[in-house]
Amino acid sequence: MSELVTLKTFLGTWAGGDAGRTAIADTVTAIARAGVGIADLVARGPLEEGLASIRGTDPNAGGDAQKELDVVAEERILDALKPTPTAFLASEESETLIPVNADGRLVVAVDPLDGSSNIDTNVSVGTIYSIMPYDPAVNTDPATAVMRPGSNQVAAGFLAYGPATILVATFGEGTQVFVHDRQTGEFVLARTDVEIPAETKEYGVNQSNMRHWHEPMRRYVEDCLAGKDGPRAKDFNMRWVGSMVADAFRIFTRGGVYVYTGDKRKGYENGRLRLIYEAFPLAFLVEQAKGAATDGKTRILDIEPTHIHQRIPLVFGSRAEVEKIASYY
Template identity: 55%
Template structure:
């Protein structure tokens, strides 16, 4: 999609959408708070090594057992501090084992990954923040399915600071105008092309993939001479937000399946604050998001930090991967190529 700024600010977009509805106004205020945190984080990230050792390991691990870096902790603290005066009752963050509870009289909760792609902090590669906004239903707030999200999106801290947002009325991208401090819409009603010749996966894990993913990628790699009869490109940034932003702009699929490594059977992404926001955005952009067999947004989380595979992007390609799972390939040492059964 070719970006064309229509000069609509985020504030104006949200004001028109909220239209004096109390719930929508609360959501709009929360999005405003999240973008305020995003601007603060973008300033820190933009200074790079001038800001100090942002990628330094701390002595702590996050809720998923991953080692925390200094910027992981700092972005969590910034977000919590700014959201404490918003309509948010609770925060479920990747960087905290337990929920942060403010006031259960408030209407909303926020599920957030304050810093996606933190392994890229010191390499000057895009990183970001993911968030989903849900109704407050008390202790069960973060075990609601993703279909209950009222809004979701992500911020990319790259050459430009970009906000991708959905409030259930399409997916839109806003860029931070550093001169004014405002987010201005540059991509209205994004549509992911239904077909693609590009996929994103960490190919170094190929030997651990299940048969369905092995077969799908093998058929892509076979190119124009193989069963797909076209050549594919592979891309992998290693920051979920950067890979998905690329797919929203020019199409493609993102693949993070479960695999045979210890602890990776259900993938490594967290359902509530990574997969669900991405799935909501992708569906609103005309794409799809599954775990290979189930629609991501319909999965009921067992807990705040539960993991899930994530396959998302161009709808025809995600449906194709689903067929590989529904009809597992039967390989024979007599044949070097798959047949056209799933073409």
């Protein structure tokens, strides 16, 4: 049996003593460590009374209802990042960037608990992160460090808290999957250089909103539903968890396409997903796994943000299917 490769070993080899890479490695290690604690809280479910309850009456900075565990998750990540070379933390839960380390040269953008509406239903939730470089001489306004196209990311990933705690990570050299070993406390490399199959017969979308969609997306799904007798000439399966990290991990495991489109409802014109905290890191991970990610037409990593909490439609997964969806537009 080959020797297991831990996250620590993998990052040490990848960094190779380079100061810039070591800073990134230390930051990802801290996020993973925070994720273990968050996973433990999630695993306690109803025993951890009140963490699934709505916090106050106001939405978070991203405009969504905020649960107690959203706030706890952000606090855990912030505490873990304090010893790292992170200058600022940009979070879905906070209106402005949070100062972390005055000497830091990285900015971390995070959705501390993706899928938190599913906490009380025992469905997988997770943490999504993006890391960008920060230069105080250039980024005199710290927000400008994250207000750049996603192609500027130096690392990205997500943790999924389910039956296993999974870390899917990229450092711009492929996408890797690590699994937390509860016996040793280490994250262990489970899959290296993940490749999402280019072709698929599986799509994920909240089809209950179909009546609100714009014509291109409605036609795409109608053609999929028509199966082998329709214009696509093949039968499709539809899978939708409603927790993006869970849907994403399925795609990294067996292919497929994830669709969260904008629609005609007020407040949904640009979908509900955040560009910086969710779309950028997922797009980076997917492209490094030979998949594709767009807003329906435009490559996600080419989009320049106009607002820290900007929302955007998101389509990602198997490259051929993402391109097919774009053809409907």
